[in-house]
Amino acid sequence: MSRGSIISSIMHRVDLFPTHEYQGLKLRPGRPYPFGAMVIGNAVNFSVYSRYATDCTLVLFHNREEKPFIEIPFFKEFRLGNVFSMMVFDLDYENIEYGYRMDGPFLPAEGHRFDKSKILLDPYAKLIVGRDVWGKQPNLDNIYQYRARVVFDDFDWENDLPLETPVNDLIVYEMHVRNFTCGAGSGVKHKGTFAGIVEKIPYLKELGVNCVELMPIHEFDEFENFRPSPVDGHPLYNLWGYSNVGFFAPKAAYASSGRFSMQVDELKNLVKRLHANGIEVMLDVVFNHTAEGDQRGPYISYRGIDNKTYYMLTPDGGYFNFSGCGNTLNCNNPNVRDMIVESLRYWVTDYHIDGFRFDLAAILGRDQNGNPMSNPPLLESLAHDPVLGKTKLIAEAWDAGGLYQVGSFPSWGRWAEWNGKFRDSIRRFLKSDEGVLGDVKERIIGSPDLYASQGRGVKASVNFVTAHDGFTLMDLVSYNDKHNEANGEDNRDGENHNNSWNCGCEGPTDDADINARRHRQVKNAITLLMVSQGIPMVLSGDEMGNSQQGNNNAYCQDNEIAWLDWNDLEKNADIFRYFKQIIQFRRQHKVLRYDEHLTHSDYRNLGYPDFSWHGVKAWQPESGHHNLTAAFMLNGRYAETDGVPDDFIYVAMNMHWEMHGFELPQLPEGMAWHVFANTGMEAPADIAEPGKEPLIDSQKEILVGPRSIIILVGRSDK
């Protein structure tokens, strides 16, 4: 072998020799960047920044021991700029927990709350222990509750990468790690964990979704605000987890292996396995606030590391509360902005995450004084970040401070939004509100009124009828009012304006007519979602008719209220079958999944416009009953796949409580209408297998039953 072609021995670094010693541990000045703890050779590099701290101490524990075995001050020469960093040699880093003490002024009026009596979590901690087994009572006297460990970041991904599914092809399934498999009949071995989701991958494939959106999986404390229910004494946890302890670490108790601190590997395995089955993974991320609350809250990390940097503060040093949770992360401080960008990059590079949904994202566009900005630097950074270049970014485009930006969220063409207006309009239409059809039509065609003028396209709109916040779909058609008594706040919590209708009786009933109506309404809702342009999002459990007993804010109900009851799959078999078929239908028909807005014109002279509205009379959209009937047709010739045109699709919607006849538009020569779905029919006649739709007798007119939707497919039978 020629000299210089291949190096056959390992080169040794010259900068891995200790320069200092402290109580028997060997040290040297660390590398300031990257922040956090990282293994370099036989040393661990610890690095933390604080703009206003005067001194910093590294505190090391042996695993799970109450008291630290050493506290190492950062020597003067270990500080560069505002960064404290040191390398510690020969640590058994699998058996080390670390934290920091920060010294500095305690002057709340000036924004500083340093307290060196506290041991603080590294804001960049990648592995956090202390809440390792869900619901296991922690020792609250422990001086260091949430403990950072050094992560093993090597993982064999084999050939896995984020899937980069075109955004308009997504069918998102919003799920909660515990709610998904903790309930009766889930049949999994590892209930309520990442591993439990792996066991359910065949189910997700059968359902047909191609993206799961996980409600927060960053480390949080289920014991935050823990209390017994005043109603019946059952424990109320922070189940949903919209309260971050760390932005880089997965929730330990969501891992079956969390008791051995292997949550990182378990989550990575989940992502890898979902990817192998064509399912993307999106994370619901909460960058608007932290679990430290306001001035009455605990010192976990940020407050003690650098309060003035991390939090948006009022002029007198109090905490702005745009999140409704006590504090507001100072997202447009340059250092906090960097942390958020780094966190997201980390989840994409180290966990192969495909996208993010940003909770209360309007906060990310507020300046350090809380004022909304027109070009928020954080949002711009994320839109243009190279690592996140193909990552889906979805905003919940409002906050608890009254900023509502649906349709106006600063996007740079990269951001999609949770379309709250879709939810509201479709719900009102479903319960036969007469004044909403104009708005419903905008929603069905991808909300051009919100997104066309900015050129954001259909793909800016994440459509949903239900989400974790609010009623489940079955409850939406079973309750007029919320029933949150079990939350212990006298039913004051949760949304009051649900646009729901109980179909004739509040809550469960034996009345067969009411139950049939509810099933029909559920099918109407999923139909409208799946035939609308935009990205559909399904709430986990809706496909089996899951109920939360009328609770529309089950954030603390770690029990049968929030858990899916898998026995519902059998009880509501018709609903599950309907969901499967209509999801498959959407996946088979490109004409339902445009990425740009429709033109309503025949711009390629194909004989029909790409999209047309109709009424009870063909080509006359105004014809109909009191804004409760409408129909539309999609021209499949405008949606070719490899030169093969899609079918024509015609959808007739009747939300009136009486039957109406709809005149059908005539198809091109040689084609005929076939019926794919009719929610007015009992199963199995309610929906066909996509591609095997039966021909309808009359090609001139169809009768659409009370509160029913019919989907026809126009194609030529060979």
Place this chain on the structure above:
Amino acid sequence: MNTETYKLGEELDSFNHEQVQKEILTILEKGCDAVLDMTACKYISSTGLRVLLYSKKVAASKGLKLYLKGVSDEVKDIMDVTGFNNFFDYA
């Protein structure tokens, strides 16, 4: 081709990983397939999982086989949920 068996102790973690790794590599260096007898092993840490996977990859790079044997339910479960089981053949 020869096969050698290496018996693991009760635990495989950062305390003993260097020794275990060395002994497994010694077998592979000799050009032998390896069987790791884990009958006695009750606990395996993150470090331990990586010792096994590294050994497997070294074996594969040399065209050798490496099998696990006698894996307890507890250890098997940890390997399942972390995905490490997918890389191994069992003797």
